[in-house]
Amino acid sequence: MEELEEEQEHLDQTCAAFDAAFAALTGRGEYRGDDEYANEALEAMRRERIRVYTEASGPLYFGRIDRAEGGTLYVGRHAIWSAENDLLAVNWRAPAAEPFYTATERDPHGVRRRRRLEIEDRTVLGFVDEPLDSDFEDHLTEAIVEDITRQRVGEMRQIISTITPDQYELIARDVDGALVIQGGPGTGKTAVGLHRAAWLLYANPQLGREGVLVVGPNETFIRYVEQVLPALGESAVEQRAIGSLVTEPHGETDEARELATLKGSARIAVVLHRLLWDRLHFEDIEIPVSRRVTATVTADEQRELVAAVRERTFSYEAGRERFRERLAGTLASRILTRDSLAGSEEAVRTIRKAKEYSRAVTKAWPKETPEGLVKKLFTNRARLERVAGDLLEPEEIALLLKASAATSKHDMTPTDVALLDEAHWLIDPGFRRFGHVVVDEAQNLTPMELRMTVRRARGQSLTILGDLAQRTADAGVSSWERVLREAGVDSFDVSELEVSYRVPNEFLRIAGTLLPPGAPAPRGVRDAPFPPRAVHTDTLGAAAADEARRLVEAVNGSVGVVAPLAHMDEVRAALGEFADATHAALGAGINLLDLHVAKGLEFDAIVVVEPAAILRERPDGGVGGLYTALTRATRALSVIHAEPLPEPMRDAFPT
Numbered sequence: 001m002e003e004l005e006e007e008q009e010h011l012d013q014t015c016a017a018f019d020a021a022f023a024a025l026t027g028r029g030e031y032r033g034d035d036e037y038a039n040e041a042l043e044a045m046r047r048e049r050i051r052v053y054t055e056a057s058g059p060l061y062f063g064r065i066d067r068a069e070g071g072t073l074y075v076g077r078h079a080i081w082s083a084e085n086d087l088l089a090v091n092w093r094a095p096a097a098e099p100f101y102t103a104t105e106r107d108p109h110g111v112r113r114r115r116r117l118e119i120e121d122r123t124v125l126g127f128v129d130e131p132l133d134s135d136f137e138d139h140l141t142e143a144i145v146e147d148i149t150r151q152r153v154g155e156m157r158q159i160i161s162t163i164t165p166d167q168y169e170l171i172a173r174d175v176d177g178a179l180v181i182q183g184g185p186g187t188g189k190t191a192v193g194l195h196r197a198a199w200l201l202y203a204n205p206q207l208g209r210e211g212v213l214v215v216g217p218n219e220t221f222i223r224y225v226e227q228v229l230p231a232l233g234e235s236a237v238e239q240r241a242i243g244s245l246v247t248e249p250h251g252e253t254d255e256a257r258e259l260a261t262l263k264g265s266a267r268i269a270v271v272l273h274r275l276l277w278d279r280l281h282f283e284d285i286e287i288p289v290s291r292r293v294t295a296t297v298t299a300d301e302q303r304e305l306v307a308a309v310r311e312r313t314f315s316y317e318a319g320r321e322r323f324r325e326r327l328a329g330t331l332a333s334r335i336l337t338r339d340s341l342a343g344s345e346e347a348v349r350t351i352r353k354a355k356e357y358s359r360a361v362t363k364a365w366p367k368e369t370p371e372g373l374v375k376k377l378f379t380n381r382a383r384l385e386r387v388a389g390d391l392l393e394p395e396e397i398a399l400l401l402k403a404s405a406a407t408s409k410h411d412m413t414p415t416d417v418a419l420l421d422e423a424h425w426l427i428d429p430g431f432r433r434f435g436h437v438v439v440d441e442a443q444n445l446t447p448m449e450l451r452m453t454v455r456r457a458r459g460q461s462l463t464i465l466g467d468l469a470q471r472t473a474d475a476g477v478s479s480w481e482r483v484l485r486e487a488g489v490d491s492f493d494v495s496e497l498e499v500s501y502r503v504p505n506e507f508l509r510i511a512g513t514l515l516p517p518g519a520p521a522p523r524g525v526r527d528a529p530f531p532p533r534a535v536h537t538d539t540l541g542a543a544a545a546d547e548a549r550r551l552v553e554a555v556n557g558s559v560g561v562v563a564p565l566a567h568m569d570e571v572r573a574a575l576g577e578f579a580d581a582t583h584a585a586l587g588a589g590i591n592l593l594d595l596h597v598a599k600g601l602e603f604d605a606i607v608v609v610e611p612a613a614i615l616r617e618r619p620d621g622g623v624g625g626l627y628t629a630l631t632r633a634t635r636a637l638s639v640i641h642a643e644p645l646p647e648p649m650r651d652a653f654p655t
């Protein structure tokens with residue numbers, strides 16, 4: 001029999017087994033037995049399996065490995081057994097599947113041959129073999145390039161059939177604490193982060209209960225990636241833009257750059273901490289219990305109590321509760337030794353009832369709210385100088401005093417969100433924690449924003465994805481070590497992805513001219529099917545629109561037009577029919593993007609409008625913003641300019 005027929009036969013058999021397993025799951029009524037709890041658990045498991053079988057999309061498997069010592073293993077989305085208990089396919093995340101991803105000619109992991117299958121619906125269309133015991137061509141890179149150059153429709157795709165060995169190593173890396181993945185544009189950081197989430201959920205079933213949080217730079221990005229994990233069958237995942245991490249709804253207001261940088265800096269976390277604990281105030285307490293008896297606790301004794309309490313409690317509110325208890329106990333012990341009250345419990349009750357006691361507690365350890373604490377950052381020069389004089393310059397204190405705390409949820413800036421979250425955390429951290437947190441585009445987070453994500457990860461179990469060369473805001477990450485230390489991450493590994501699958505060599509070269517020597521830049525794997533173009537014009541809007549329309553035809557796919565705010569209106573007016581991605585909608589044809597939403601996205605073709613203006617734009621422009629814009633395309637790149645091109649790029653375009 002021909003090999004293709006054999007493959008079709010195996011697929012038919014696997015599909016039949018899958019259908020039978022699915023029918024068995026859905027056909028049966030609820031489990032009924034003696035043990036109600038066991039039944040409930042079994043029923044929940046059944047429903048979960050049905051959900052995974054229904055929601056995971058794509059062919060049942062996509063490849064196979066033939067072992068050197070005999071035996072074949074098919075790798076796919078689920079483990080599937082025949083009625084005779086033969087394993088027809090393994091889950092891509094099972095340990096047995098590992099060699100499918102990691103075997104190389106140099107280190108074949110006991111694999112003789114790897115086969116990648118092309119399956120559509122329930123038909124095997126073809127396959128590509130990689131013998132691992134002789135020289136072979138790099139079919140993997142070829143397969144990835146082919147996958148990427150297929151037309152895209154504004155959604156990121158799963159990559160389980162083509163994960164590369166270096167990506168697999170990061171997806172499956174067992175780390176205590178945080179894993180930082182540094183990688184240039186198009187190296188697959190986002191893809192790796194999402195597949196790592198899926199892998200961790202499979203490897204640690206308790207993660208399913210705690211949940212995984214994925215944090216991205218904005219809503220458009222979240223829409224771009226949000227179907228990847230559900231399509232892999234994972235539902236215990238929450239995906240959020242950084243600005244909506246705090247569940248309360250809030251508006252977004254712009255603010256001056258210096259102020260945003262200052263409010264986002266890690267020093268502010270220390271200042272808030274000090275402002276909070278500065279509220280404690282001690283003086284001798286005297287509580288009249290009866291006409292003859294007074295219970296007293298000195299200021300020094302209270303300081304000792306506070307020290308003991310703070311050793312065991314972290315948050316202000318929990319500490320306050322414990323202090324209240326201990327103070328009552330201490331005061332009660334004073335009256336016990338001097339009076340003849342029946343027992344200590346009664347003494348404590350007596351103290352608690354005294355209104356002087358409540359008043360004394362409130363004075364010593366006042367109540368505080370997150371909003372109240374944030375407000376203190378913007379008021380009272382004397383207090384700010386006393387508490388933060390060693391951390392903030394006088395001009396910085398003046399800047400804070402000139403600004404004001406957000407007074408309603410509707411006028412919050414992104415930096416206010418992080419301040420309020422920090423204050424919540426210090427006072428009464430009641431928010432949800434996740435078993436793992438994936439943070440994408442982390443290079444552009446302020447230290448305060450990064451702290452906000454870190455504290456949502458139980459045990460600081462994090463995957464942090466980013467590219468220092470794409471850093472845009474001045475407050476962004478300077479080096480991973482430094483920023484992670486500032487964000488309070490105790491232990492982390494930093495790894496790098498070096499091959500850009502998205503960006504053709506020519507575009508990488510043009511974008512690379514902007515980078516300082518020694519900056520991390522990826523290596524490309526292919527040439528651009530369309531030569532990059534620079535168009536000099538007097539009418540930016542019209543020229544950008546013409547170029548976008550030309551490219552939609554040429555690439556027969558999606559086009560992103562990235563414009564700086566200074567030219568946004570004229571480009572928008574000239575475009576005609578397009579999807580306005582600046583408002584969170586991505587479409588199949590022309591998409592208009594500002595520098596904020598362009599991050600992390602990918603298109604067949606990109607039109608970059610007026611690089612010189614992008615360099616001037618804040619906070620999302622600058623060198624990092626322009627570098628990001630120039631690296632969004634898989635196939636075509638055009639630059640439209642009225643001003644001269646920025647100096648380093650001037651000779652980079654073919655004439």
Ligand SMILES: Nc1ncnc2c1ncn2[C@@H]1O[C@H](COP(=O)(O)OP(=O)(O)OP(=O)(O)O)[C@@H](O)[C@H]1O
Pocket residue numbers: 144147148157159162163164167183184185186187188189190191192467470501502599600601602631
């Ligand atoms: N192993 C792979 N197989 C197939 N496609 C891949 C693979 N790795 C990456 N890709 C594709 O390459 C493109 C770039 O990946 P991704 O968006 O994850 O890169 P990134 O490093 O996050 O880029 P950026 O820094 O620009 O955000 C995507 O289309 C992704 O699907």
